[in-house]
Amino acid sequence: MAKEAKTNAMRMLDRLKIDYDVHSYECEEFIDGVHIADMLGQSCDRSFKTLVTVGKSGNYYVFALPVDRELDMKKCARTVGEKSLEMLHVKDINSVTGYIRGGCTPIGMKKQYRTVIHLTARDFDKIIISGGRLGLQLELDPVDLARACGGEFADIAEDL
Numbered sequence: 001m002a003k004e005a006k007t008n009a010m011r012m013l014d015r016l017k018i019d020y021d022v023h024s025y026e027c028e029e030f031i032d033g034v035h036i037a038d039m040l041g042q043s044c045d046r047s048f049k050t051l052v053t054v055g056k057s058g059n060y061y062v063f064a065l066p067v068d069r070e071l072d073m074k075k076c077a078r079t080v081g082e083k084s085l086e087m088l089h090v091k092d093i094n095s096v097t098g099y100i101r102g103g104c105t106p107i108g109m110k111k112q113y114r115t116v117i118h119l120t121a122r123d124f125d126k127i128i129i130s131g132g133r134l135g136l137q138l139e140l141d142p143v144d145l146a147r148a149c150g151g152e153f154a155d156i157a158e159d160l
Contacts, residue, residue: 007132008098008108009148013140016148020140023128027135030102033067036137037128044068047128048121050104052097052113055082060096062106062149064129065118069157079116079154103133106149115151117142122153 006014013020025040037047048064051071055061061080063071077085093101098110106115106129121127121142129145131138145151 007105007136009105009130009132009138012108013138013144013148016144018140018144018148020138020144021126022131023137023139024131025135025137027102030134037067042128045120046124046126048118050106050130052088052093052104053085054088055080056084057082060088060111060113061085062109062113062115062151063118063156064106064115064121064145064151065157066120069118069160071156072158075154076116076156079156080114099130099132100134103130103136105130105132105138106145106151107138108132112150115146115149116154116156117146117151118157119153119155120157121145 033047033049034044037044044067047067049067051063053061063076073085090101097104126139127142128137128139
C-alpha cells in the first residue's frame with residue numbers, strides 16, 4: 001500500500017515534533033462532522049470542526065468547536081475584539097485557507113489567522129480535527145493543537 005501523502009497540517013506538526021494519530025475514511029464529497037463522528041463511532045464532544053469567519057475589519061478568524069455545536073457569533077466577536085463577524089463564504093474557503101470545505105483544519109493554513117478553540121477541548125487528553133483533506137482526521141492533544149496554530153481557548157459556542 002502506498003504511503004499516504006502528508007498534508008500541510010501533518011508537515012507542520014512533524015516540524016514542531018508534535019505527536020498525532022491519523023485516521024482515514026472513505027469520503028468523496030463533503031459530509032458534516034456529526035455524520036462522520038457517528039459513522040466512525042467517535043464522540044461529537046471530542047470531534048472538532050473548523051469554521052472561518054471574517055470581521056467587520058476585514059480580518060479573518062478561525063474557530064474550532066465540537067461538531068455538534070454552533071458558534072455564538074457575539075461571543076466570538078467579543079473574544080477577537082470585533083464589532084461583528086460573519087461566516088466566510090464557502091466559495092472563498094480555499095483562497096483564504098488553502099483547504100477545501102470538509103478538509104479545513106486550523107493547522108497549516110495559507111496564513112496564520114487568529115485561532116480560538118472552544119474551551120471544552122481542554123476536557124480531553126486528545127481531540128479529533130480535520131487532517132487537511134476530505135477523509136482524513138488528526139487526533140492530538142488540544143494543548144498541542146493550540147501550540148501548532150497559535151490558538152487560544154474560549155467559550156465560543158452557543159449555550160446548550
